[in-house]
Amino acid sequence: MSALQTHALVKRYGGLLVTDxxxxxxxxxxxxxxxxxxxxxxxxLINQLSGELASDGGTVRFGDLDVTALPVHExxxxxxxxxxQITSIFEDFTVLENATLSALGAREHAWRFWRPMLxxxxxxxxxxxxxxxAGLAQRADVPAGxxxxxERRQLELSMALAAQPRFLLLDEPxxxxxxxxxxxxxxxxxxxxxxxxxxxxxHDMDAVFALADRISVLVHGRVMFTGxxxxxxxxxxxxxxxxxxxxx
Amino acid sequence: MSATLLLAQLLNGLQYGVLLFLLAAGLTLVFGIMSFxxxxxxxxxxxxxxxxxxAFGASGSFALAVVAAAGAALFxxxxxxxxxVSRLYRRNHLDHVLATFGLVLFFNELVRIVWxxxxxxxxxxxxxxxxxxxxxxxxxxxxxxIIAAGLAVAAGAFLLIHKxxxxxxxxxxxQNPQMVAALGVNIRLLNALLFAAGAMxxxxxxxxxxxxxxxxxxxxxxxLITALVVIVxxxxxxxxxxxxxxxxxxxxxxxxxxxxxxxxxxxxERSIADAAGxxxxxxxxxxxxxxxxxxxxxxxxxxxxx
Amino acid sequence: xxTSRVLRPSTLVPLLLLAGLALLPWVATAxxxxxxxxxxxxxxxxxxxxxALNIAxxxxxxxxxxxxxxxxxxxxxxxxxxxxxxxxxxxHLLWCVGATGVAALVTGxxxxxxxxIAFIMITLAFGQMGYFLLVSLKNFGGDDGLPIxxxxxxxxxxxxxxxxxxxxxxxxxxxxxxxxxxxxxxPFGMTLRGAQQNARRISAIGLPALHYQLAAYVISGVxxxxxxxxxxxxxxxxxxxxxxxxxxxxxxxxxxLGGMGSVFGPLLGxxxxxxxxxxxxxxxxxxxxxxxxxxxxVALVGKGGIAGLLxxxxxxxxxATAAPVVAAAEEVAS
Numbered sequence: 094m095s096a097l098q099t100h101a102l103v104k105r106y107g108g109l110l111v112t113d114x115x116x117x118x119x120x121x122x123x124x125x126x127x128x129x130x131x132x133x134x135x136x137x138l139i140n141q142l143s144g145e146l147a148s149d150g151g152t153v154r155f156g157d158l159d160v161t162a163l164p165v166h167e168x169x170x171x172x173x174x175x176x177x178q179i180t181s182i183f184e185d186f187t188v189l190e191n192a193t194l195s196a197l198g199a200r201e202h203a204w205r206f207w208r209p210m211l212x213x214x215x216x217x218x219x220x221x222x223x224x225x226x227a228g229l230a231q232r233a234d235v236p237a238g239x240x241x242x243x244e245r246r247q248l249e250l251s252m253a254l255a256a257q258p259r260f261l262l263l264d265e266p267x268x269x270x271x272x273x274x275x276x277x278x279x280x281x282x283x284x285x286x287x288x289x290x291x292x293x294x295x296h297d298m299d300a301v302f303a304l305a306d307r308i309s310v311l312v313h314g315r316v317m318f319t320g321x322x323x324x325x326x327x328x329x330x331x332x333x334x335x336x337x338x339x340x341x
Numbered sequence: 342m343s344a345t346l347l348l349a350q351l352l353n354g355l356q357y358g359v360l361l362f363l364l365a366a367g368l369t370l371v372f373g374i375m376s377f378x379x380x381x382x383x384x385x386x387x388x389x390x391x392x393x394x395x396a397f398g399a400s401g402s403f404a405l406a407v408v409a410a411a412g413a414a415l416f417x418x419x420x421x422x423x424x425x426v427s428r429l430y431r432r433n434h435l436d437h438v439l440a441t442f443g444l445v446l447f448f449n450e451l452v453r454i455v456w457x458x459x460x461x462x463x464x465x466x467x468x469x470x471x472x473x474x475x476x477x478x479x480x481x482x483x484x485x486x487i488i489a490a491g492l493a494v495a496a497g498a499f500l501l502i503h504k505x506x507x508x509x510x511x512x513x514x515x516q517n518p519q520m521v522a523a524l525g526v527n528i529r530l531l532n533a534l535l536f537a538a539g540a541m542x543x544x545x546x547x548x549x550x551x552x553x554x555x556x557x558x559x560x561x562x563x564x565l566i567t568a569l570v571v572i573v574x575x576x577x578x579x580x581x582x583x584x585x586x587x588x589x590x591x592x593x594x595x596x597x598x599x600x601x602x603x604x605x606x607x608x609x610e611r612s613i614a615d616a617a618g619x620x621x622x623x624x625x626x627x628x629x630x631x632x633x634x635x636x637x638x639x640x641x642x643x644x645x646x647x
Numbered sequence: 648x649x650t651s652r653v654l655r656p657s658t659l660v661p662l663l664l665l666a667g668l669a670l671l672p673w674v675a676t677a678x679x680x681x682x683x684x685x686x687x688x689x690x691x692x693x694x695x696x697x698x699a700l701n702i703a704x705x706x707x708x709x710x711x712x713x714x715x716x717x718x719x720x721x722x723x724x725x726x727x728x729x730x731x732x733x734x735x736x737x738x739h740l741l742w743c744v745g746a747t748g749v750a751a752l753v754t755g756x757x758x759x760x761x762x763x764i765a766f767i768m769i770t771l772a773f774g775q776m777g778y779f780l781l782v783s784l785k786n787f788g789g790d791d792g793l794p795i796x797x798x799x800x801x802x803x804x805x806x807x808x809x810x811x812x813x814x815x816x817x818x819x820x821x822x823x824x825x826x827x828x829x830x831x832x833x834p835f836g837m838t839l840r841g842a843q844q845n846a847r848r849i850s851a852i853g854l855p856a857l858h859y860q861l862a863a864y865v866i867s868g869v870x871x872x873x874x875x876x877x878x879x880x881x882x883x884x885x886x887x888x889x890x891x892x893x894x895x896x897x898x899x900x901x902x903x904l905g906g907m908g909s910v911f912g913p914l915l916g917x918x919x920x921x922x923x924x925x926x927x928x929x930x931x932x933x934x935x936x937x938x939x940x941x942x943x944x945v946a947l948v949g950k951g952g953i954a955g956l957l958x959x960x961x962x963x964x965x966x967a968t969a970a971p972v973v974a975a976a977e978e979v980a981s
Contacts (some may be wrong), residue, residue: 145847166849166850166851169850169852169853170853175851181851182845183841183845183848184844185840186837186841194838195852197834198849198854199853200853201834203834203835205833206829206833207826209829209833210833252848256853376764378767378768428947429947432946432949434710434763435710435899435907436947436949438712438767438896438899439903439942439946440942443938443939443940443942443944444943446938447943448939450933450936566772569771570772572768577765616784616785620779620784623779623780623783627776630769630772631773634760635760638760
């Protein structure tokens with residue numbers, strides 16, 4: 094059974110077909126990369142998978158459940174978590190509060206009116222682990238708005254981790270990061286491989302080829318080709334359209 | 342329930358609707374383009390009414406009174422925009438609400454200081470103090486004139502917005518304010534102009550309404566709130582939406598007040614009907630708004646957003 | 648040397664204020680000014696109403712311009728049963744919670760279908776709806792209001808005297824403030840505050856923001872209704888004017904002036920607002936021509952209100968402690 098499966102997924106904006114009959118089959122435990130030129134529709138597809146965008150056709154199955162009609166929070170509660178390409182955190186909360194709220198939201202609920210959130214043992218443990226993995230444990234008490242850009246991206250990722258996901262949709266986690274910061278994230282993702290199934294959207298080709306078990310190439314909303322990194326490297330059409338002969 | 346009475350009430354509803362449109366048009370444009378919540382719009386209506394009352398008292402000319410109202414409201418609107426409103430565009434709606442709330446309290450008290458708390462009465466101009474014959478019955482000429490004038494303003498506004506360059510800027514601004522600014526249009530001037538123009542319409546509405554409604558402190562708020570209902574029902578930012586919604590709201594309110602108590606007496610016992618009838622009638626437009634929002638939160642005729 | 652949390656200005660000033668209010672009945676009686684009790688009771692009641700609004704507005708970011716509706720419903724929850732010969736406080740309270748709960752649930756559910764400007768306008772319109780409904784009920788006083796002959800009796804406690812209302816209101820305010828502080832850091836409060844900052848994120852982590860916002864609106868409405876119940880007992884009178892939109896506006900001013908989303912903001916705001924109003928009344932009968940522009944100023948300046956000001960004082964204080972001076976002296980000596 095697939096971890097995540099889409100069948101003929103479609104999204105139209107007026108006359109423009111942004112997602113064109115996309116069928117994906119993500120194997121449990123794999124790290125599946127999604128690459129494609131700018132404007133290929135990668136973020137739109139992620140939004141359809143996470144539930145933020147309603148699809149105009151096709152289905153999304155998460156495990157053995159059809160989630161096509163489920164709203165964002167319902168998918169998150171079932172373990173389908175995402176991180177955002179443009180950092181989307183709680184600026185006024187501390188790093189720890191950001192992570193703990195994420196841990197609480199997906200696996201429990203917030204219908205508690207008296208005991209402080211940070212005293213919730215389960216949520217706290219999950220948050221601490223996620224922050225340690227992402228290297229933010231030292232910065233736990235810093236308001237998120239005061240973090241450096243790279244740290245904000247790390248927080249973005251750790252919020253998805255804190256929610257103890259089964260499946261991670263990562264939308265360009267290394268966007269705007271320095272080489273050193275990217276290396277840290279690549280190392281983190283290496284550790285996460287196998288624990289979670291991951292669909293990774295990235296432009297950083299070094300990261301993609303180092304991490305991915307399989308790669309799908311999205312061009313003009315269509316999945317042009319899915320294969321192993323080696324197959325992608327050698328595929329002539331993919332080289333022409335996206336990679337350019339020099340990049341390899 | 343005679344046909345003449347029904348026709349008269351329909352015309353009254355139309356007249357009220359047209360008045361509401363004059364207020365709602367400026368309000369919805371300012372909401373739609375500058376995203377600014379202006380609760381002080383009712384104060385501009387009130388100041389227009391007072392200006393008209395003063396001018397009429399001094400000159401005896403109703404035409405002059407309307408011009409005075411338009412001028413006073415235009416000036417006041419311009420000053421408010423430059424001094425207070427323009428500083429708040431980037432802030433959130435709460436700050437808009439707070440600031441304009443303060444302005445409302447200020448103007449209501451100011452008016453009480455200058456003119457006293459008692460209502461001012463403005464006479465219907467002699468030329469329009471008779472009646473007109475419509476389909477075999479007599480209807481007050483003044484109210485008929487309001488309908489005609491209001492429809493003329495609506496037609497003028499339509500022409501301005503759809504057939505002129507300024508109108509094109511306004512429509513563009515409603516769809517994409519940032520783009521218009523990026524195109525090098527002096528957005529500050531456009532905003533000030535827009536705000537002042539909306540204020541002028543409100544002032545004219547105040548002048549026009551002054552012979553029918555009493556001119557006094559606090560007269561602006563009930564009409565303002567009804568205008569807000571119009572905008573919500575019509576769709577924020579849409580002037581044509583405001584027009585249709587204003588007529589609908591005007592008719593629902595007038596006909597409701599005229600016929601609901603009567604209808605209630607037909608279906609319930611007298612004591613209940615006498616209590617529930619007027620209650621339902623006064624709540625009528627809010628029930629309409631609640632129903633519209635429950636079914637179509639974006640309003641009945643929403644503006645197309647880019 | 649670490650300054651104790653309690654001694655920081657942002658907590659100390661409000662706590663001193665509360666202590667002062669606790670002692671007020673004695674002070675008033677001793678000074679021979681019993682009418683102070685009624686005056687400050689009114690401030691405390693509005694502080695409760697502002698605390699209620701703070702949950703929806705301060706924590707949740709829901710700009711409700713119609714909260715006076717719940718205040719008014721609370722008043723009539725006393726006035727109407729009293730009219731029908733019932734002085735039983737529990738009956739009054741039941742009607743209060745029931746009416747405001749249902750009203751908040753229905754108006755909240757409809758209003759939350761919108762956001763931004765539309766939300767503000769709809770709540771304003773719902774407040775007006777309540778106002779006009781009550782004005783049209785001529786049998787129950789209509790525009791003139793309804794006198795209350797049978798004040799709420801809760802067993803031996805009769806809210807018929809200003810002192811009884813004062814003590815009860817103080818107790819309610821203290822509990823509401825304490826709960827508000829706990830709520831702020833509890834999962835519910837964190838979710839609300841998170842949704843105000845970033846609604847998209849709240850959904851993405853698995854929390855349906857709308858459900859929590861509606862719950863906050865209902866809680867806020869019911870607590871505001873309780874304030875209304877106390878107000879009706881204080882005045883022995885209920886009037887539709889309590890539901891007017893200007894009262895809703897004044898509640899918003901109190902919350903913002905005090906410091907939106909802070910624990911003590913509502914108390915500070917209510918005291919500042921009503922205190923200033925009273926002070927101005929002593930100077931001129933045309934209070935609003937001065938107060939109006941002051942409110943405009945509060946909107947223009949903003950910056951977290953009085954609570955925000957006190958928090959900035961928090962940060963200044965540690966500089967005055969001995970530690971840095973000692974450390975510098977040691978460095979010079981070595």
